[in-house]
Amino acid sequence: MLEVSIIRNQKDRVVEGFQKRNLNDAAIAELDNIIALDDERKSVQTSLDSILAEGNALSKEIGELFKSGKQAEAAELKEKVASLKETTKELENRHKEIKDQIEEKLLSLPNVPHTSVPKGKTPEENEVFKAWDKEIPQLHANALAHWDLAEKYDLFSLPLGVQLTGSGFPVYKGKGAKLQRALISFFLDEATNAGFQEIIPPLLVNRHSARGTGQLPDKEGQMYYCEKDDLYLIPTAEVPVTNLYRDALVSVDELPIKMTAYTPCFRREAGSYGADVKGLNRVHQFDKVEVVVIEHPEKSYDTLMTMVDHVEGLLKKLELPYRILRLCGGDMGFNSALTFDFEVFSMAQKKWLEVSSVSNFESFQANRMVLRFKDTDGKNKLAHTLNGSALALARIVASLLENNQTEDGIVIPEVLRRYTGFEKI
RNA sequence: GGAAGAAUGGCAGAGUUGGUUUAUUGCACCGGUCUUGAAAACCGGCGUACCUGAAAGGGUACCUGGGGUUCGAAUCCCUAUUCUUCCGCCA
Numbered sequence: 391m392l393e394v395s396i397i398r399n400q401k402d403r404v405v406e407g408f409q410k411r412n413l414n415d416a417a418i419a420e421l422d423n424i425i426a427l428d429d430e431r432k433s434v435q436t437s438l439d440s441i442l443a444e445g446n447a448l449s450k451e452i453g454e455l456f457k458s459g460k461q462a463e464a465a466e467l468k469e470k471v472a473s474l475k476e477t478t479k480e481l482e483n484r485h486k487e488i489k490d491q492i493e494e495k496l497l498s499l500p501n502v503p504h505t506s507v508p509k510g511k512t513p514e515e516n517e518v519f520k521a522w523d524k525e526i527p528q529l530h531a532n533a534l535a536h537w538d539l540a541e542k543y544d545l546f547s548l549p550l551g552v553q554l555t556g557s558g559f560p561v562y563k564g565k566g567a568k569l570q571r572a573l574i575s576f577f578l579d580e581a582t583n584a585g586f587q588e589i590i591p592p593l594l595v596n597r598h599s600a601r602g603t604g605q606l607p608d609k610e611g612q613m614y615y616c617e618k619d620d621l622y623l624i625p626t627a628e629v630p631v632t633n634l635y636r637d638a639l640v641s642v643d644e645l646p647i648k649m650t651a652y653t654p655c656f657r658r659e660a661g662s663y664g665a666d667v668k669g670l671n672r673v674h675q676f677d678k679v680e681v682v683v684i685e686h687p688e689k690s691y692d693t694l695m696t697m698v699d700h701v702e703g704l705l706k707k708l709e710l711p712y713r714i715l716r717l718c719g720g721d722m723g724f725n726s727a728l729t730f731d732f733e734v735f736s737m738a739q740k741k742w743l744e745v746s747s748v749s750n751f752e753s754f755q756a757n758r759m760v761l762r763f764k765d766t767d768g769k770n771k772l773a774h775t776l777n778g779s780a781l782a783l784a785r786i787v788a789s790l791l792e793n794n795q796t797e798d799g800i801v802i803p804e805v806l807r808r809y810t811g812f813e814k815i
Numbered sequence: 816g817g818a819a820g821a822a823u824g825g826c827a828g829a830g831u832u833g834g835u836u837u838a839u840u841g842c843a844c845c846g847g848u849c850u851u852g853a854a855a856a857c858c859g860g861c862g863u864a865c866c867u868g869a870a871a872g873g874g875u876a877c878c879u880g881g882g883g884u885u886c887g888a889a890u891c892c893c894u895a896u897u898c899u900u901c902c903g904c905c906a
Contacts, residue, residue: 435866439875446875449887453834456886468886475886639825639863641844764825768845770863 391496391758393772394428397421407502410509410719417499424495431488438481445474497607501754503719504691504728510718519730520702520714526735527711530797535738536788537669539795540566543815548669558659558674560784565815569790569802570677572809573783574652577679577704581780584700586650586681591630593653594621599633602759604725604751614656623656627680628777635684635773636759642766645773646693647684650780652677669788671743676784683776684761687753690774691728694750697778698730701746704781707805710789711735713742727752734785738792743785748778791815 397404401421408418448471455464508517540546545566551559562570582588600606600622605613614623624630631651640647655678670676681700685693698714705712717729726749733742753772756762762770794801800815807813 432866435875439866442876443874445886450834452886456834464886471886641825764844768861 391493391754392499392502393753393757394424394492394496396502397424398428401425404502407507407719408500410503410507411500411722412511412720413500420495420499424492427488427492427495431485431492434481434485434488438478438485441474441478441481445471445478500724501727501751503722503726504750506716507722507728508716508718511720512718513721515718516715516721516731517718518713519716522711522713522735524711526737527793529737529793529795532797533738533792533795535669536736536791539791539800540669543800545569545791545815546670556674558672560670560673560675565810565812566787568810568812569787569806569815570783572806573781573786574677574679575809576806577781578650578652580704580707581650581679581681581700584648586648589627589631589634589649589651591624591627591634591651591653593624593630593656594619595624595629595633596621599629599636602633602636603629603755604758605629608724612658614658624653625657626655626678626779627651627653628682631680631682632684632755632775632777633759635761638761639770640684640763640773642686642763645684645686645763646689649682650679651682652679654678655782670784671739671788673784676782678782679780681778681780684756685774685776686763687771687774690750690752690776694728694730694748694776697748697776697780701732701748701778701780705732705734705745708786708790708803710786710793711737712745723747723749725749725751725754727754732781734789736789736792738795743789745785745789746779746781749776751775751777 392404404421405418408421448467452464452467452471455461455467508515510516534542537548543565544563546560546562548557548560550561551557554561578588594616597606597620600613605622605625609625613625615621616623630653631649634649635647654675656675659672659674681697683693683697702712702714712732712734715731715733717726717731722729729747729749731744732746732748734745735741736743752774755775756772761773761775763773765771790803791800794803802810802813802815
């Protein structure tokens with residue numbers, strides 16, 4: 391959620407940013423509506439405050455009159471105060487109404503893209519921030535896609551998931567399951583070594599949490615929901631982990647707060663069917679290790695780059711061909727100010743698969759969550775929040791299986807062998 | 816699931832016969848004295864948000880959320896949520 395002060399004081403930047411997101415004029419006009427409402431809010435509050443001040447002063451007098459036994463005069467004042475009540479009520483209602491309207495409008499506005507975000511509408515217009523500069527190796531002639539490899543080596547089964555749950559819920563078996571566990575341990579160890587504190591959060595969250603990180607109201611349809619208890623299954627560990635600091639006031643020297651968590655992620659992926667969803671490319675439940683950082687506003691972009699480096703390091707160690715994209719305004723998420731996507735090339739499918747998304751949300755989430763820090767000047771300020779996948783498992787597994795297949799088995803990358811206990815599938 | 820109790824400013828913790836408590840006090844924090852330096856001690860400052868003002872300052876709201884009684888509520892009533900304890904169930 392944007393701050394009204396940003397809309398007021400940096401309107402040109404906001405408008406420019408919204409144009410990058412290809413928002414229509416109506417959305418941009420909302421900015422003026424918000425400012426107008428805020429002006430009204432101020433004037434209503436001024437009137438309301440002075441009436442309340444008058445009432446408070448009179449009530450105090452009444453108290454003193456009672457004490458000194460002047461009942462008649464007190465009764466007279468009582469009537470006077472009572473006459474203020476109606477106006478007070480009216481102003482209070484109007485004040486609340488305006489505040490709600492402003493909030494509703496603010497919630498519908500996306501974050502302002504960072505200046506470095508390129509213009510563009512579709513994923514094709516994303517900027518290649520770092521290309522894969524080596525040759526992509528060729529697979530042998532009988533190379534298979536990961537869903538065929540899964541069958542050949544009995545690594546995971548989607549039909550069994552259908553039997554248990556429905557489509558998009560893979561069941562991992564044998565070495566396939568071990569590989570999952572190995573990757574999770576590897577990613578967590580790498581994050582811990584990089585200074586992230588490991589967290590094991592709940593997998594269900596309440597609506598306050600879902601709202602805090604921006605899943606509500608924008609992405610309600612994407613989450614699984616338990617109606618009876620009014621709880622949501624997390625679509626990413628970002629939600630519970632970032633919300634650990636909802637309504638928090640931290641000291642400036644606690645920053646940066648660096649956390650990591652492994653969780654399964656649940657996404658309804660409503661409306662997405664077709665070729666992209668084959669195998670593990672898009673599933674309803676997948677495992678992911680997430681990194682979350684709460685940072686000082688002046689340092690958040692440096693921190694974003696260290697997170698990008700961290701994720702890049704993981705892909706290098708896994709020896710996968712990857713590239714880094716800087717998302718264009720049209721492809722960037724609602725909450726983000728700047729996002730880098732990581733894609734791994736799948737040699738069997740001959741296409742890039744998104745395996746990580748690293749973003750700076752600036753104060754957008756912090757404003758919703760009221761996540762503040764006490765700065766060195768003693769003032770409370772909104773912190774910046776950042777997060778990234780480090781990494782998402784399902785597609786990493788898909789590309790590992792495909793890219794590492796040989797005529798006589800699938801080779802496990804060196805760094806994973808101490809976790810898997812085997813070198814080859 | 817049943818019963819009882821509780822929810823106060825960054826933390827701890829007073830205050831519940833309604834009106835100089837719009838919040839005692841301690842810790843933490845900031846400034847100062849002392850000291851070679853630090854600690855201790857002592858002195859002073861210190862909640863949050865919003866409105867107003869060039870500033871100094873002034874005002875309003877906030878004692879878990881929502882509603883009510885009253886001229887006036889942290890304090891009384893209703894309601895929701897959460898926590899604690901006991902009982903029941905259970906890994």
